[in-house]
Amino acid sequence: MTYKYKKLFEPIKIGNVEIKNRFAMAPMGPQGLGDAEGAFNQRGIDYYVDRARGGTGLIITGVTFVENEVEPHEMPGVPCSTYNPLHFIRTASEMTERIHAYDSKVFLQMSAGFGRVAPPPKGNRAPISASAIPNRWVDVTCREMSKDEIHHIVKMFGEGAANAKHAGFDGVQIHAVHEGYLLDQFAISFFNHRTDEYGGSLENRLRFAREVVEEIKRCCGDDFPVTLRYSPKSFIKDWREGGLPGEEFEEKGKDVPEGIEAGKLLVQYGYDSLDVDVGCYDSWWWNHPPMYQKKGLYIPYAKIMKEAVDVPIICAGRMDNPDLALSALEDGACDMIGLGRPLLADPDYVNKLRAGKTALIRPCLSCHEGCLGRMVKSGSLNCAVNPEACRESVNFLTPALKVKKVLIVGGGVAGCEAARVLKLRGHEPVIYESKDRLGGNLIPGGTPDFKEDDRALIAWYENTLKDLNVEIKLNAEVTKEVIENNSADVVIIATGSKPKILDLGDNSKVFTAADVLCGKKQAGDKVVVLGGGLVGCETALYLKKMGKEVTIVETMDTLLASNGPSCFANLGMLLALIKYNHIDVLTSSKVIKTTNKGVLVNTKDNGEREIETDSVVLAIGYNSNKELYDSLKYEVQDIRLLGDARNVSNIMYAIWDAYEVASRL
Incomplete structure (x- = not known):
C-alpha cells in the first residue's frame, strides 16, 4: 500500500460499528434502482455491491422513503422499507449479505419526505411542508402538516428502521436536516412559521428530527447507529435565490452560528454521526456542486462541526483528490471522506488508491449529465463517464468470440472509449489521431481552470490505454486510401466535429472559441462572444x-436555452456566475457584421447598435466531421460511425455510444 495514504485506510467506529477504512459512499438518489413494491431491484443490488467490492468501507444508500400516505410517491421510484416489508427485507438481505462479504458496512438512508422541494403531486393535492410556504419549483403554496401526520411519519421511521435492521443493514442515515428537505423545513425559521410545539424556538423546530432518532433507538436499540445528513448553512438569499462563493448577502436560511447550536442539540438527542454539507434547493449548486465550485468545498464547514461535536464527521463534496482527502483528515476537519459521484465514475476508486494506481482512477467531471440530469430527465441514476454505473448486470464486458483487428480513426473520447472496451474484450484496436495528442474537443473544452476534470479525463484515457498496451498513432492523417490498404476487420470512424464558422465581413478579428481556448488565437481586451x-x-x-470586458450575444430569448447543462445545479450556477461577474448579455439579438470599431448587432428591443470590441469569438455550435465515413461507407464491409461524427452531442453520449458499439463487436 502507498504509505502516503495510510491514514485513509485506518478503521473507525460509528457508534459500535467498526468500518474498515475512512471512505463512505455518499448517498445519491437511487432512481431506477427500486421496484414497484418498494424494494431494491437487481440493478440496485448490483450497483451497491460493486462499490463494496471496490473497497469502500461504508455504503450509504440513496434516499428511501418511510411512508407513502402523507406524501405519496409513485412506484417504482425509490425504495420504501414499509411499503411491502417482507419483500423489502427479502431483497435487501441479499444486498447486505453480499456487501458484508467484502468486509464493508451498509447504512440505509431514510427520508421523512421532500416537502416544498418536490414537484407538486398530481391532481389537487398540495405539497406538504412545515408551514404554508411557496413550492421551490412552481407557484403553488404548500400545505402545513398536521401534528398527527408528523406523529405518523415518526412512527414509520421506527418501523422502517426495524425492517432495515432485520434485513441486515448496519445502521441508518436520516434524510435530512439538510438541503431544505422536509426535516430541514421544520428546522429553518425562514420556512417554519408554526406556533405549536414544532415551531418557534430552535429546540421546537428540531423536535421532529429529535422524535425520529428517539423512535428509531426505541425500536432498534441504543446500539443501532443513526447518522444524520446535516447542513449547518443554507446559502439562501431569498425564495429560489442562492448565494455564490465569496458573495456577501444576508442569510435567510440557517447560518453557521445557528448551525453549530443545532448540530450540538442533534447529537445530544442521539445522532451518532453527522454527514456534513451546506446549501439548499434554493442554492442547489452547493448541495450538488458543479465544476464551477472548488474541490473540497465543504471542508471548512465540516471542520466547524468537528470542533463543535464529539461524533464522527463525514465530509463529501468533490473530495476525489486523495491528497485533499488526506489533508482533511490530518487537519482534523473530518473523520471520514464521502465519495458520491466519484464512485459512480469509478467503483474501484478505493482499491485503486490503496494499490497506488491513482493514475487509473476514472475522474468524475461534476457535469451531472449522467446522474442528477438523468434522474430529472428520465428517472434513472447513471454516470456520464461510466456506462456500467447502475447497469452492472446489464452492461458488462464479455470476451470476444473472435479476435478482430479494429482501426479507429480519431482519438477523442469516443475513439478512446471504443479502444478501451475493445482491448478489454480481447480485440486488437489501433487509434489513428491526426493531432499530436489524444482528447479531441476535450482539449479546448478543458482549458478553463474550472474544467480541470476534463483534462483529468484525457489523462485517464492516456494512462488507461497505455496500461492496456493499446497501439496509438499520433500525427497520423487517415485517408480513404490508408483504410483501403489496411487489413483491419472493422473500421470505426470517430473523427469528431468542427466549429461552425460565420462570415461577418472583415473576419480578421473573428475567431472560434476552440482556437481562443487552445491559444492559437489571442482575444483582445474587449470581446464579443457570439453564442450563449x-x-x-x-x-x-x-x-x-x-x-477582459465581455459581452455575450445570443439569438434566443435566454442563455443556455439550447446545448446547456441538463442539471439545474450546473445551469443555475453558470447563469448566476455570468451575472455576478458583470458579463454583459444581449439575448434575442444577432450580430450582423464587423465594423471598424467592433460589431453591428440587431437587438430585439432597440434595433441596430454598434458594440466596440477587439475580438469576436464564435461559439455557435459544431458540425459533424464525417466526410471520411461518407467516402467509405460503401467500400468497407464493417464500418461504424461514433461520437460527434455521427451526431454532435456531449461527452456522455460519445462515451456511451462508443461503449455500446465496442461491447458488442
Whole structure:
C-alpha cells in the first residue's frame, strides 16, 4: 500500500460499528434502482455491491422513503422499507449479505419526505411542508402538516428502521436536516412559521428530527447507529435565490452560528454521526456542486462541526483528490471522506488508491449529465463517464468470440472509449489521431481552470490505454486510401466535429472559441462572444476571469436555452456566475457584421447598435466531421460511425455510444 495514504485506510467506529477504512459512499438518489413494491431491484443490488467490492468501507444508500400516505410517491421510484416489508427485507438481505462479504458496512438512508422541494403531486393535492410556504419549483403554496401526520411519519421511521435492521443493514442515515428537505423545513425559521410545539424556538423546530432518532433507538436499540445528513448553512438569499462563493448577502436560511447550536442539540438527542454539507434547493449548486465550485468545498464547514461535536464527521463534496482527502483528515476537519459521484465514475476508486494506481482512477467531471440530469430527465441514476454505473448486470464486458483487428480513426473520447472496451474484450484496436495528442474537443473544452476534470479525463484515457498496451498513432492523417490498404476487420470512424464558422465581413478579428481556448488565437481586451450556449457561456466566464470586458450575444430569448447543462445545479450556477461577474448579455439579438470599431448587432428591443470590441469569438455550435465515413461507407464491409461524427452531442453520449458499439463487436 502507498504509505502516503495510510491514514485513509485506518478503521473507525460509528457508534459500535467498526468500518474498515475512512471512505463512505455518499448517498445519491437511487432512481431506477427500486421496484414497484418498494424494494431494491437487481440493478440496485448490483450497483451497491460493486462499490463494496471496490473497497469502500461504508455504503450509504440513496434516499428511501418511510411512508407513502402523507406524501405519496409513485412506484417504482425509490425504495420504501414499509411499503411491502417482507419483500423489502427479502431483497435487501441479499444486498447486505453480499456487501458484508467484502468486509464493508451498509447504512440505509431514510427520508421523512421532500416537502416544498418536490414537484407538486398530481391532481389537487398540495405539497406538504412545515408551514404554508411557496413550492421551490412552481407557484403553488404548500400545505402545513398536521401534528398527527408528523406523529405518523415518526412512527414509520421506527418501523422502517426495524425492517432495515432485520434485513441486515448496519445502521441508518436520516434524510435530512439538510438541503431544505422536509426535516430541514421544520428546522429553518425562514420556512417554519408554526406556533405549536414544532415551531418557534430552535429546540421546537428540531423536535421532529429529535422524535425520529428517539423512535428509531426505541425500536432498534441504543446500539443501532443513526447518522444524520446535516447542513449547518443554507446559502439562501431569498425564495429560489442562492448565494455564490465569496458573495456577501444576508442569510435567510440557517447560518453557521445557528448551525453549530443545532448540530450540538442533534447529537445530544442521539445522532451518532453527522454527514456534513451546506446549501439548499434554493442554492442547489452547493448541495450538488458543479465544476464551477472548488474541490473540497465543504471542508471548512465540516471542520466547524468537528470542533463543535464529539461524533464522527463525514465530509463529501468533490473530495476525489486523495491528497485533499488526506489533508482533511490530518487537519482534523473530518473523520471520514464521502465519495458520491466519484464512485459512480469509478467503483474501484478505493482499491485503486490503496494499490497506488491513482493514475487509473476514472475522474468524475461534476457535469451531472449522467446522474442528477438523468434522474430529472428520465428517472434513472447513471454516470456520464461510466456506462456500467447502475447497469452492472446489464452492461458488462464479455470476451470476444473472435479476435478482430479494429482501426479507429480519431482519438477523442469516443475513439478512446471504443479502444478501451475493445482491448478489454480481447480485440486488437489501433487509434489513428491526426493531432499530436489524444482528447479531441476535450482539449479546448478543458482549458478553463474550472474544467480541470476534463483534462483529468484525457489523462485517464492516456494512462488507461497505455496500461492496456493499446497501439496509438499520433500525427497520423487517415485517408480513404490508408483504410483501403489496411487489413483491419472493422473500421470505426470517430473523427469528431468542427466549429461552425460565420462570415461577418472583415473576419480578421473573428475567431472560434476552440482556437481562443487552445491559444492559437489571442482575444483582445474587449470581446464579443457570439453564442450563449454552454461553450459560449463558459468561454465568456473564462475570458472575464482573465480580465477582459465581455459581452455575450445570443439569438434566443435566454442563455443556455439550447446545448446547456441538463442539471439545474450546473445551469443555475453558470447563469448566476455570468451575472455576478458583470458579463454583459444581449439575448434575442444577432450580430450582423464587423465594423471598424467592433460589431453591428440587431437587438430585439432597440434595433441596430454598434458594440466596440477587439475580438469576436464564435461559439455557435459544431458540425459533424464525417466526410471520411461518407467516402467509405460503401467500400468497407464493417464500418461504424461514433461520437460527434455521427451526431454532435456531449461527452456522455460519445462515451456511451462508443461503449455500446465496442461491447458488442
